[in-house]
Amino acid sequence: xPNGNPDFFIVKVxxxxxxxxxxxxxxxxxxxxxPETKYSVYQRTELEFCFRLxxxxxxxxxxxxxxxxxxxxxxxxxxxxxxxxxxxxxxPRTACFLIYSADVVRAFERADxxxxxxxxxxxxxxxxxxxxxxxxHCEDQIHEPDIPDRIxxxxxxxxxxxxxxxxxxxxxxxxxxxxxxxxxxxxxxxNEPLDFSSLAEKFGMSLRSFFRHWxxxxxxxxxxxxxxxxxxxxxxxxxxSSMNINQIADNAGFSSSGYFVQSFKRYYxxxxxxxxxxxxxxxKTK
Numbered sequence: 394x395p396n397g398n399p400d401f402f403i404v405k406v407x408x409x410x411x412x413x414x415x416x417x418x419x420x421x422x423x424x425x426x427x428p429e430t431k432y433s434v435y436q437r438t439e440l441e442f443c444f445r446l447x448x449x450x451x452x453x454x455x456x457x458x459x460x461x462x463x464x465x466x467x468x469x470x471x472x473x474x475x476x477x478x479x480x481x482x483x484x485p486r487t488a489c490f491l492i493y494s495a496d497v498v499r500a501f502e503r504a505d506x507x508x509x510x511x512x513x514x515x516x517x518x519x520x521x522x523x524x525x526x527x528x529x530h531c532e533d534q535i536h537e538p539d540i541p542d543r544i545x546x547x548x549x550x551x552x553x554x555x556x557x558x559x560x561x562x563x564x565x566x567x568x569x570x571x572x573x574x575x576x577x578x579x580x581x582x583x584n585e586p587l588d589f590s591s592l593a594e595k596f597g598m599s600l601r602s603f604f605r606h607w608x609x610x611x612x613x614x615x616x617x618x619x620x621x622x623x624x625x626x627x628x629x630x631x632x633x634s635s636m637n638i639n640q641i642a643d644n645a646g647f648s649s650s651g652y653f654v655q656s657f658k659r660y661y662x663x664x665x666x667x668x669x670x671x672x673x674x675x676x677k678t679k
Contacts, residue, residue, distance in 0.1 A: 404532055407541045415545045416500040420492040421532055426482050432625070434479045440493040441472040442552055444525070446517065448486035452612050455480045457511050461576055463610045464512040469555045471511050474498070483612075489525055491548050506553060513559035521558075524551040568606040571596040575603075576611070576618065583622035584646035589615055623647065624660045631665050632672050638665055 406418045419439065445453060446467045455462045455470060456479040464470070466486070472478055474495035501508055515521070524547055531544050575592055593603035607615055627645040630636050636644070642653035657665050 404535050406535065406544055415542075415549055416493055416497040416504070418491050418541075418544050418548050419494055421490070421528065421535075421544060421548075422492075423487070423489045423529065423532070426486045426488065428484055429482050432479050432481045434477065437472045437474050437476050437478060439495055440474055440498055441490055442493075442548075443470045443472060443488055443490045444468075444551075444555070445470060445486055445488045446525075448482075449484035450482070450486070450612060453480070453482075453486070454612060455512070459577075460511070461573065462512045463612070465514045467517055468512055468514040469552075469559070471508055471513075473508070473511070489528065491552075501552075504549070506549075507556065513556055514562075515555045515559045516562070518558070521551065521554055524554065568596070568598065568602075569610060571598070572606050572610045575607075575615075579615070579619055580622055583619055583626065584644060586646075587619060620656065620660065624657065627653065627657065627665070628661070628668070631669050641665065 404422060405420055444467070448466050450466065452463045452465055453468070453470075455464070457472075457476050462470075498508065517525075528544065528547050528551065531540050531547065534540050535544075575596060578592065579587065589603065590600045593600050596603075598606065604615070611618060613621070623645045627641050627647075630641045630644060634641075638654065639650045642650040645653065647653035647656070654664055661668065663671075
């Protein structure tokens with residue numbers, strides 16, 4: 394059944410199947426994700442194949458557990474059971490997704506479908522477009538005889554075709570690993586004074602090269618990436634501790650409480666005091 398959002402459609406696939414050797418799709422759907430300035434965070438309990446087909450953004454950025462992925466559109470994102478997934482969107486994006494129960498991972502392995510990676514960029518060839526169209530058609534006939542079996546077979550074909558194509562066309566961007574290491578360093582030292590020039594030099598890059606290679610891997614600037622780390626930590630302290638504004642500013646790496654309050658309001662749209670007050674009021678009313 395479709396849910397209440399007209400831009401989001403998901404259906405439960407009936408359980409009865411003829412092809413017991415093919416991994417069984419539990420849910421199939423499509424969505425148009427609306428822009429979200431704040432990060433969405435959720436813990437996966439199922440196996441999901443999300444085919445992100447188009448967006449005005451050049452890349453999508455996802456953080457899965459402690460690993461950051463910056464992937465061009467279109468691409469396949471595999472969301473494994475037990476992983477913590479964090480993402481946000483700045484522009485609407487269209488996607489098709491297939492959801493399986495966690496116990497089918499081994500079935501994919503037995504079928505020689507490699508699920509060790511999380512992100513696979515691909516091109517929408519006529520063959521892939523045909524498979525997407527057929528799956529979309531099956532959504533509308535989900536309770537017709539043989540349709541569940543057809544969904545299972547089409548899904549495996551689509552997943553296999555996309556992963557195979559992506560592996561054939563894969564290429565590693567220059568300094569990809571270095572930029573990822575720098576990003577990880579920023580995330581673990583965000584509350585310390587950071588100098589991007591020294592950081593770039595440490596990894597054998599000039600400051601100009603660092604900014605160029607960073608842009609190839611991330612959609613936001615290093616300065617905004619650092620700001621996001623500080624803001625998320627500051628918000629956590631604001632809502633989960635009794636620290637005052639000066640203490641929060643200091644622990645989050647801001648040079649002064651005044652600059653922290655100004656930056657916080659620009660980032661979240663309200664002052665730290667207003668957000669804390671609103672949170673406390675919500676708790677009291679529950």
